[in-house]
Amino acid sequence: MDRAGIRQLIIDWLDDNHHFGDAEDLITSDDISWIEHGILKSLAFVELILFLEDNCHVALPRAELTRENFDGMNKILRKLEESGARLG
Amino acid sequence: MSIHQVELWFFLPVMLVLYWLGAGRRLWQNGVLLVGGWLFYWTWNPTLLWVIVAATVLDYAIGRFIGTEGRPESHRKAALALSVIYNLGQLCWFKYIGWFTGSFNDLMTALGFEVSAPILKIALPLGISYFTFGKLAYAIEVYYRRSPVCESLLNFATWVAFFPQLVAGPIVRPRQMIPQIEVGRRPTAKMFAGGAQAFLLGFILKAYVADWLGPNIVDPIMSAPTDYSAAMHWLAVVGYGLQIFGDFAGYSLMAIGLGRLFGVELPENFNFPFLSKSMMEFWRRWHITLNTWLFDYLYGPLTLSRGWWRGRLDLGFLVVFALCGLWHGAAWGFMLWGVLHGVALVVERRWGEYYKTLCRKDRVWVKRRKTRVYAFVAWALAQSWFIVTLIPFRIHDVGNIAGYVQGMFVSAGSAVPPGLESLRELQHFAVILLFLVVYHLTQTRLGGWAWGRFQAAPAPIRGVAYGLVLVYLFIYVPLSAGTFVYANF
Structure with a gap:
């Protein structure tokens, strides 16, 4: 999996939809919780997962689609890696 | 019991x-x-x-x-x-x-x-x-x-x-x-102190705020609205919003407090919903455990499914909130209330999509969204929608709902509800409003600082303060207080 490429894709999505250029600054660490730091509101997780499945050519397991599993960059990348995500 | x-x-x-x-x-x-x-x-x-x-x-x-x-x-x-x-x-x-x-x-x-x-x-x-x-x-x-x-x-x-x-x-x-x-x-002392404090706060919201507003303001006006003026119609709806907040947030706090007395921490259910600046935020602050349940087990699985529902986010809001309305009770009024909340979320989402296009074109729109004027307008719209949609929540008959809404603009009645009849009741009303304002001010920087100072004060000082509150409650709160509105749901 192209980890750096997918990370940038997620940052671009955050910028394009929520933070308009500020996303990289808000994510001070890939380990921080996005809910706690106000980076993503709970309802936007559905939009994020739809985006990831469509753009990373992956079908994330239904059982793992919880906010906790996608609450932070490293958590998202880990789940994508486990599911065989790819770019392009 | x-x-x-x-x-x-x-x-x-x-x-x-x-x-x-x-x-x-x-x-x-x-x-x-x-x-x-x-x-x-x-x-x-x-x-x-x-x-x-x-x-x-x-x-x-x-x-x-x-x-x-x-x-x-x-x-x-x-x-x-x-x-x-x-x-x-x-x-x-x-x-x-x-x-x-x-x-x-x-x-x-x-x-x-x-x-x-x-x-x-x-x-x-x-x-x-x-x-x-x-x-x-x-x-x-x-x-x-x-x-x-x-x-x-x-x-x-x-x-x-x-x-x-x-x-x-x-x-x-x-x-x-x-x-x-x-x-x-x-057992720990902290557990008991935290439990007693949450229970007391919940009890004030329930027995003092909700149980006074119901019989003294809301019920008389809503049961015979034609007797009252348009202004009283508005007062009753706003009063009802405060009443069910006191009723349900109060109950939740009492439950959390009782849980702590047994060493069990229950989840937070309310987080100052009257501070919400959007209906989405409102539903993250009001009845949190129901909202997260609906999101996790209904909205998410529905809109992320592989079939026809996939990505139909707006329709998902409408369906989930119609069911949310029905969860509250078996009446068309509840369903209408739920659908109106679903509509608000759809409108907000659409507005958000439109606003994104503005932000992408010019970052000045990002700054505008962070101004106080934008925040105030957003807050006023969200709170107004919450208040107005309480009419079908409280009055279930569709014909009566229309009559009530009409009365909010034109009504020749001149009756006065019991809560505004005497100086003593007016004082009571004023204390309730003051309490609710102060309660919400604890969320501001200054209010939070003051509350933190109080929490850090020596135990005897806090004990005297709580004791005074209890004495006041024993004098003014009838212990035969009514049932919980949300117990019927």
């Missing part, structure tokens, strides 16, 4: 003494909680105790079945379906059967058929909407292997029948409570 009535002051001390006599001993403590919970349930309606007992045993057995390693997937799925059908079937039978048959009769009459199905009058089991959703969450979580199976029937039954949350929630997920009661609990 309910958790704000006089009977509790006899029940609670006995429970606490028995419970803490076995400090650190799980079997004893859970046994006391279970017997107490079922006794609490029995006092509400002795003939319906079987409802919670049967549902508990069935879901415990289903959980064990689903969670067993090596079980064929088709068997697990069938067991999950059984749990869903039983739980929702039970809810429909007790809560909606009368409404279904009544609506069917109305429809047949409207179509010109002479059909009249008998309408059953069935007593609603206490807290059925709350423990049903809790148990459904358990079955789903175990099915997806997100939560471990609860091996002990005693622990499982204790979670379902934990009496502080029986009347009106919060909806407690298995992973929020079961791990806490799988070990013995030992």
